[in-house]
Amino acid sequence: xxxxxxxxxxxxxxxxxxxxxxxxxxxxxxxxxxxxxxxxxxxxxxxxxxxxxxxxxxxxxxxxxxxxxxxxxxxxxxxxxxxxxxxxxxxxxxxxxxxxxxxxxxxxxxxxxxxxxxxxxxxxxxxxxxxxxxxxxxxxxxxxxxxxxxxxxxxxxxxxxxxxxxxxxxxxxxxxxxxxxxxxxxxx
Ligand code: DGI
Ligand code: FE
Ligand code: FE
Numbered sequence: 600x601x602x603x604x605x606x607x608x609x610x611x612x613x614x615x616x617x618x619x620x621x622x623x624x625x626x627x628x629x630x631x632x633x634x635x636x637x638x639x640x641x642x643x644x645x646x647x648x649x650x651x652x653x654x655x656x657x658x659x660x661x662x663x664x665x666x667x668x669x670x671x672x673x674x675x676x677x678x679x680x681x682x683x684x685x686x687x688x689x690x691x692x693x694x695x696x697x698x699x700x701x702x703x704x705x706x707x708x709x710x711x712x713x714x715x716x717x718x719x720x721x722x723x724x725x726x727x728x729x730x731x732x733x734x735x736x737x738x739x740x741x742x743x744x745x746x747x748x749x750x751x752x753x754x755x756x757x758x759x760x761x762x763x764x765x766x767x768x769x770x771x772x773x774x775x776x777x778x779x780x781x782x783x784x785x786x787x
Pocket of ligand 3: 620624649726
């Protein structure tokens, strides 16, 4: 699908603020894909649709997770996690995108998981560092992203998990597994 058509579709599902974020993720993910050797066109499409389901009704997402057996344990954790796997499913069903690599990058963009591909990692990181983001510590992650995809991801995950812990929130197990794998594979 061409970029203009894809952006037009997604725009109808997002607020203006979230659409601007999506454009930032798109630009950043193309840069990161180029730098780290992922398919730039797939990165562009995955980025455009990564938050496709962000504004779906919670009950609708819950029903989809149950019907499609997306993962029972997902429902025990923060509903903010749901739009990623539900998004992958709806982007396939409603938009007709069939590329499994693109759908996976959408599916894992919030939680991460063990065994992420370069494309998955690019979308995950672009979502965190795109220019409109103002998280505390994001500038440090942007700097790291110029040198090392994994080092930037480690810092982003430390920031996110610390943020969740300070708010007394649970950490989804796949997020821990993603983090642990990156730490254990780190070159010293
Ligand atoms: O959809 P975005 O706002 O662009 O970003 P996102 O898809 O990374 O969603 C971030 C939200 O998910 C943020 O409010 C933190 C929340 N969240 C809740 N539990 C977890 C979690 N994020 C991760 N990585 N792991 C969790 O366990
Ligand atoms: Fe998201
Ligand atoms: Fe996002």
